[in-house]
Amino acid sequence: MQLSNLLSGKNELAEEVWIALRECTPVVLGVVPFGITCGIMGLTAQMSGLETILMSIFVFAGAAQFIGITMLGAGITGWGIIILTTLLVNLRHLIMGSSLAPYMTKLPFSLQAFLAFFLTDEAYALTISRIYKAKYSMLYQLTVSTTLYLVWVLATVAGVVLGSYISDPLTWGLDFAMPATFLVLLIPLLVDRKSLIVFGMAAVVSVLAAIYLPGKWYIIIACLIASLMGGLLEGGSNHA
Amino acid sequence: MRSEAIYIIMGMALVTYFTRIGALVLFRFTGVPTWLNRWLKYVPVAILTALIVPSLLLPQGYLDISLQNHYLIAGIAAAIVAYKSRNIIATLGIGMSIMFILNVL
Numbered sequence: 001m002q003l004s005n006l007l008s009g010k011n012e013l014a015e016e017v018w019i020a021l022r023e024c025t026p027v028v029l030g031v032v033p034f035g036i037t038c039g040i041m042g043l044t045a046q047m048s049g050l051e052t053i054l055m056s057i058f059v060f061a062g063a064a065q066f067i068g069i070t071m072l073g074a075g076i077t078g079w080g081i082i083i084l085t086t087l088l089v090n091l092r093h094l095i096m097g098s099s100l101a102p103y104m105t106k107l108p109f110s111l112q113a114f115l116a117f118f119l120t121d122e123a124y125a126l127t128i129s130r131i132y133k134a135k136y137s138m139l140y141q142l143t144v145s146t147t148l149y150l151v152w153v154l155a156t157v158a159g160v161v162l163g164s165y166i167s168d169p170l171t172w173g174l175d176f177a178m179p180a181t182f183l184v185l186l187i188p189l190l191v192d193r194k195s196l197i198v199f200g201m202a203a204v205v206s207v208l209a210a211i212y213l214p215g216k217w218y219i220i221i222a223c224l225i226a227s228l229m230g231g232l233l234e235g236g237s238n239h240a
Numbered sequence: 241m242r243s244e245a246i247y248i249i250m251g252m253a254l255v256t257y258f259t260r261i262g263a264l265v266l267f268r269f270t271g272v273p274t275w276l277n278r279w280l281k282y283v284p285v286a287i288l289t290a291l292i293v294p295s296l297l298l299p300q301g302y303l304d305i306s307l308q309n310h311y312l313i314a315g316i317a318a319a320i321v322a323y324k325s326r327n328i329i330a331t332l333g334i335g336m337s338i339m340f341i342l343n344v345l
Contacts, residue, residue: 059252061252082252086255090259091280094263096263101263176336182288183319185288195282198282199285199289207294222287222289225286226285228279230285231275235278
């Protein structure tokens, strides 16, 4: 009796891991080219292979890494602007974290602290959709999170290895990978009028600021102004 | 290995971790304030736009709206592919092929 309970318990756990692996496969395959691009971009920006890989190991945030690498490549070595931009880029994780908080705060804090390290857009999207389909599962989140992490780090290593075989990456248009990658992330977000207004505002402000202001401050200024405007539009329509 | 790069990587790791654990610590009982939620909602659109548009319109640091600007031409093509396919491999493949052909010509 005890043994059969134990076995069925184990089967349920194995089943949850299996579902998690199956559901995250397409997302994981989509992460591979980003990781490879990240590795190649690191070399293009004159970072060492080790630095690029360490960034993937410790930061584990695609967009923030692309931006950090781009800034380092542009000769910006002031830590303040890169870290402030990283913070702004990753602020969206606060929303994801608060959305998962009702489920995750029931876990031991050390486990929350561990899972939080892996909270990417992809891990959040998969975990929240599992909650809607069935219920919150720590094991599901853990499986999806660690799989995405391992693939991200390995893909970065692959990019670093591939990149060093290409003599002059710029000739191959590899520095175009960054804007092209962001386009794939941006376009699905432009679904309504407000998003399009924010897009237009950010485009105009960033170009003007890039012309008239030094360094990369145009990123932060355009982000603050355009997203604030989006927030005000959102507030206005809620009151209407 | 440059020590400044390591400091920057560790700083990026710390602030990224803060954004991931922050909500669990700060808002575990109250939820995210509505005003902040509204503001955060449009941050991804704003920041991605601010990264893409200047890199296509000012690739050399000055405004260049012409057929000589390969980044702009390849960027418009990539935007169309991204819109139609929503596929990273197709977008990167076509965008970078155009970039390569323009650079060779």
